[in-house]
Amino acid sequence: MKILSIIFVLVFIGSLLIIIFSRSVILLDYLYLFIFKKPAFVHFLWRKPRELSSLDKQFLNHNFPFYKRLPQKKKKVFEHRIISFIADKEFQGRDGIIITEEMKLWVAATAIMLTFGMRNYKLPMLEIVLIYPDIYLSTVTKKYHKGEYNPYMRALVFSWKDFQQGYNIHNDNLNLGIHEFIHLIQINSYKKGDISAVIFTDTSKEIIRLLADETIRENLLKADYFRAYAFTNRVEFLAVLVEYFIESPTIFKEKFPAFYFKIREMLNYNFIGY
Known part of the structure; x- marks a missing residue:
């Protein structure tokens, strides 16, 4: 009985330590997000990566x-x-x-x-x-x-x-695959609570707030840079911005740096850098 009791205590302590460690990792993850506005890690693989032909x-x-x-x-x-x-x-x-x-x-x-x-x-x-x-x-x-x-x-x-x-x-800043996937990612981010989803959702809201500014919106319309469909609604605006970010990042950055950097933050990579 004494041995069983010791085993039980050890299992209990082990489980408690795992829980504390997991919670600490989550806390540190969100602290890193708060400071740097990006995940602490992204491309960590738990096993050997599978390769394409x-x-x-x-x-x-x-x-x-x-x-x-x-x-x-x-x-x-x-x-x-x-x-x-x-x-x-x-x-x-x-x-x-x-x-x-x-x-x-x-x-x-x-x-x-x-x-x-x-x-x-x-x-x-x-x-x-x-x-x-x-x-x-x-x-x-x-x-x-x-x-x-x-x-x-x-x-x-x-x-x-x-x-x-x-x-x-x-x-030409027209890409159906990119456009529809962004709609999906946006909905997926609303439904899920992981770090990347939080970043995508919060940054997309910041982009919409920029769009709501009358002066910025007027400048966007005057520039005649983004195609008219972008202004259908805020959901379409976001999807169109990403098409421009992927297909002509240098011009996009020069013309509208505020939007460019928000998209870069939202996707968590610098397309020009790659």
């Missing part, structure tokens, strides 16, 4: 300048995240389209590019990726769409023709 790496180097500019160590993180993301989601074709591995790679790489500065990247508010060959009739709005996020199905929907067109031209 040489053909997949070649595809990323050719189609994703973001990936190409990463140092080798970061590329391994990017690849590991892509593999994990694809394994976590269901991909379905509609109207006769057949899902290929290249399609999965395109979609996953877009998601990982946008969440690369975040610790949690799998976006649990997304379960299904639906791909149509062209514009489709939305079951939600009963209108024709190029893409949308359906929160009830936890589904991201794309016209593949328009998704690819977004990458065919790299500097």
